[in-house]
Amino acid sequence: MMLICKRLLWTIPILWMVATITFALVRVVPGGPFDAEKHLPPEIVANIKAKYHLDKPVIEQYILYLNRLAHGDLGVSYKYVNRTVNDIIGDALPVSIQLGATALIIAIVIGIPLGTFAAVRRGTAYDLAAMAISTIGISVPSFLVGALLIYIFGITFKILPVALWESPSHMIMPALTLSFLPTAYIARLTRASVLEVLQKDWVRTARSKGLSLQSTIIKHVLRNSLLPVLTIIGPLTAILITGSFTVEYIYAIPGMGRFFITAVINRDYDLIMATSLIFAVILIACNTVVDMAYTLLDPRIKVKS
Amino acid sequence: MPALSHTRQPRLPGVTRPAQSSFTTVWKRLQRVPTATAALLIIACMLLVAILSWAGVTLSPYSYDQTSTALLACPSWAHPMGTDELGRDLLARVIYGSRLSMTIGVSTAAVALLFGTIYGAIAGYYGGRLDSLLMRGIEVAYALPDLLVMILVGVLIGRGTAGILIALGLVSWMGTARLVRGQFLQLLNEEFVEAARCTGQSSLAIITKHLLPNAIGPIIVALTFIVPSAIVSESTLSFIGLGLSPPACSWGTLAAEGWRSLRSHPHLILFPSAFIFATVLSFNFLGDGLRDAFDPRTRLDRKA
Numbered sequence: 336m337m338l339i340c341k342r343l344l345w346t347i348p349i350l351w352m353v354a355t356i357t358f359a360l361v362r363v364v365p366g367g368p369f370d371a372e373k374h375l376p377p378e379i380v381a382n383i384k385a386k387y388h389l390d391k392p393v394i395e396q397y398i399l400y401l402n403r404l405a406h407g408d409l410g411v412s413y414k415y416v417n418r419t420v421n422d423i424i425g426d427a428l429p430v431s432i433q434l435g436a437t438a439l440i441i442a443i444v445i446g447i448p449l450g451t452f453a454a455v456r457r458g459t460a461y462d463l464a465a466m467a468i469s470t471i472g473i474s475v476p477s478f479l480v481g482a483l484l485i486y487i488f489g490i491t492f493k494i495l496p497v498a499l500w501e502s503p504s505h506m507i508m509p510a511l512t513l514s515f516l517p518t519a520y521i522a523r524l525t526r527a528s529v530l531e532v533l534q535k536d537w538v539r540t541a542r543s544k545g546l547s548l549q550s551t552i553i554k555h556v557l558r559n560s561l562l563p564v565l566t567i568i569g570p571l572t573a574i575l576i577t578g579s580f581t582v583e584y585i586y587a588i589p590g591m592g593r594f595f596i597t598a599v600i601n602r603d604y605d606l607i608m609a610t611s612l613i614f615a616v617i618l619i620a621c622n623t624v625v626d627m628a629y630t631l632l633d634p635r636i637k638v639k640s
Numbered sequence: 641m642p643a644l645s646h647t648r649q650p651r652l653p654g655v656t657r658p659a660q661s662s663f664t665t666v667w668k669r670l671q672r673v674p675t676a677t678a679a680l681l682i683i684a685c686m687l688l689v690a691i692l693s694w695a696g697v698t699l700s701p702y703s704y705d706q707t708s709t710a711l712l713a714c715p716s717w718a719h720p721m722g723t724d725e726l727g728r729d730l731l732a733r734v735i736y737g738s739r740l741s742m743t744i745g746v747s748t749a750a751v752a753l754l755f756g757t758i759y760g761a762i763a764g765y766y767g768g769r770l771d772s773l774l775m776r777g778i779e780v781a782y783a784l785p786d787l788l789v790m791i792l793v794g795v796l797i798g799r800g801t802a803g804i805l806i807a808l809g810l811v812s813w814m815g816t817a818r819l820v821r822g823q824f825l826q827l828l829n830e831e832f833v834e835a836a837r838c839t840g841q842s843s844l845a846i847i848t849k850h851l852l853p854n855a856i857g858p859i860i861v862a863l864t865f866i867v868p869s870a871i872v873s874e875s876t877l878s879f880i881g882l883g884l885s886p887p888a889c890s891w892g893t894l895a896a897e898g899w900r901s902l903r904s905h906p907h908l909i910l911f912p913s914a915f916i917f918a919t920v921l922s923f924n925f926l927g928d929g930l931r932d933a934f935d936p937r938t939r940l941d942r943k944a
Contacts, residue, residue, distance in 0.1 A: 352780050360792045467675075470928065474921035476872050478879045478895060479913035486906050577787040584880045585899075596880055599791055611792070614785055 339627060346619050353615040357608045358400060362393055400608070409612075410605030412598075420609045423594060428613065430500055431590035434582070435575045437510040442517035442571075447557075447564070449518075450525025454533065455552060465522065472519030477578055481512045481585040498587040509586045513578045517571050524567055528560040535559075562632060569622040576614050666857070669933035676929025679922035686919050690742040693735055702729035704736035704889060714907060721911045724897060730908065733894060734915055740890035741871050741916070744805060745923075748870035749863045751809035756816025757859065761847055763817070764824025771821070778814050786811040790873060791882050804883055808870050819862050823855035830854075857934035864927035868920035875916050891916045 383389075389396070403410060409420035453465035488508060489497035496505050532538065533556060541551045580592040587593070591610055598606035670676050692699060702708075702719075708727040715722045721730035763774040790807040797803035827833060828851075836846050875892030877883025884893050891912045898909030
């Protein structure tokens with residue numbers, strides 16, 4: 336319990352540092368949110384800046400920002416007029432989570448069996464093929480996968496929509512594209528982990544008491560070998576977030592990654608900081624949950640507090 | 641081995657094994673992995689193409705910015721990869737782009753090696769409070785997705801090559817630092833470190849002469865994986881319009897240009913991304929092979 340509290344408390348300074356770093360980065364970047372447009376009269380620019388407190392000294396802006404954050408207010412978008420950042424994120428986050436979760440499920444459903452079979456049939460052509468496939472999955476840039484899928488299914492055969500996020504059929508190609516990398520990672524890790532467990536004495540015991548290979552694998556091996564796989568959920572989330580930038584760009588999906596990219600291009604200060612913070616929160620949350628789940632699921636592990 | 645006779649190797653009766661430097665062993669073991677050998681060959685070719693391009697040797701009859709009247713031509717004998725919307729030969733542009741992509745990959749790895757090793761070495765060697773402080777720093781650095789940091793930093797410094805290089809360097813040293821620290825923590829318990837301390841060697845000497853050479857294997861393996869991830873990161877950034885932009889010419893910017901005409905001229909995105917894919921795949925296979933070759937526990941002579 337102490338440990339969990341400690342972990343949770345430790346996330347606050349990390350979040351504060353992330354907020355500060357993004358605040359500093361965004362303010363140091365040359366060019367403000369109202370520079371790009373046609374030349375406005377200086378009085379109007381001054382008015383706009385006063386409205387968003389951009390005329391105040393940076394330190395004061397920073398304190399104002401932290402104060403707002405503490406109250407759960409992420410600010411207003413300068414570009415999407417009259418929309419608060421909370422509003423935009425309320426729309427975009429579910430889309431991204433849906434996309435990420437679908438991709439993760441695909442990755443688990445394909446990756447774990449692929450890795451397990453490769454380990455069981457170690458050294459055979461199947462193993463080599465599975466590992467070659469996963470290396471390819473790690474190496475292929477997601478925009479190549481996206482372009483190929485769009486070209487084959489969207490343009491040549493015209494069976495799937497090439498962009499947007501409206502019906503379940505819109506989800507197929509983006510989720511597939513996003514799942515490539517995590518599938519390959521999960522397959523590799525599962526293979527290594529299963530190989531290690533297969534050498535344990537109790538696997539031999541289970542086999543020699545007449546248990547079939549199939550039930551040995553399912554009942555004894557997988558249960559023990561999936562724990563290490565669980566630990567990469569953290570890095571996997573990072574991969575999914577990074578991947579979502581490209582995938583949402585390719586398929587024009589109104590998710591977090593897409594809003595982040597347009598926010599950076601538009602210098603939409605509050606939106607940039609809010610999206611960065613939310614990505615950080617998701618990552619930290621995943622890592623913390625995984626750490627805790629790990630200690631709960633495996634009684635052999637006692638983390639020293 | 642007369643040259644090594646003074647090193648007091650334990651001689652077991654009946655065991656005669658020629659002494660080999662560890663690198664020769666690794667090299668021999670690496671050659672037993674067919675994928676790694678093929679990968680090494682491809683990487684050597686890619687590097688050669690990039691270096692020749694730097695040196696001004698043109699491997700294509702066209703220069704990278706030479707326009708022709710054949711706009712958006714499909715692949716043919718005259719233009720093996722076709723031409724873009726200004727009639728520029730894509731093969732010449734892909735060759736020219738390899739310069740930037742390869743340079744970015746290799747220099748990012750160099751930055752990661754230098755900074756990550758120093759950081760990790762200090763943390764691992766001195767330990768204690770300094771170590772936990774430095775590791776907390778890494779934890780914060782890990783709390784943000786790489787691409788996010790790269791975009792923010794890249795925009796901050798400017799979207800030129802220098803900006804991309806710094807941004808990539810900033811996100812790729814943490815892995816090396818953690819690795820070096822972990823290796824050092826293990827090695828510090830070894831007797832030869834104690835022996836070196838007893839003979840009064842300075843900390844710097846112990847780190848550079850005793851600890852680093854023993855940690856070099858995993859570091860090299862890690863470096864092999866940094867190069868491809870840097871190449872992919874750069875091309876992804878350029879692809880979504882936040883990295884390099886024309887007239888800069890890398891595989892990423894070429895793919896981004898090709899993306900716009902995917903519907904009508906898919907070859908424009910296919911060839912640059914195929915080059916990225918082949919290079920990255922080769923580095924990953926080489927890295928896998930190197931890891932097995934450096935690890936004495938894997939047996940490469942017998943089919944496992």
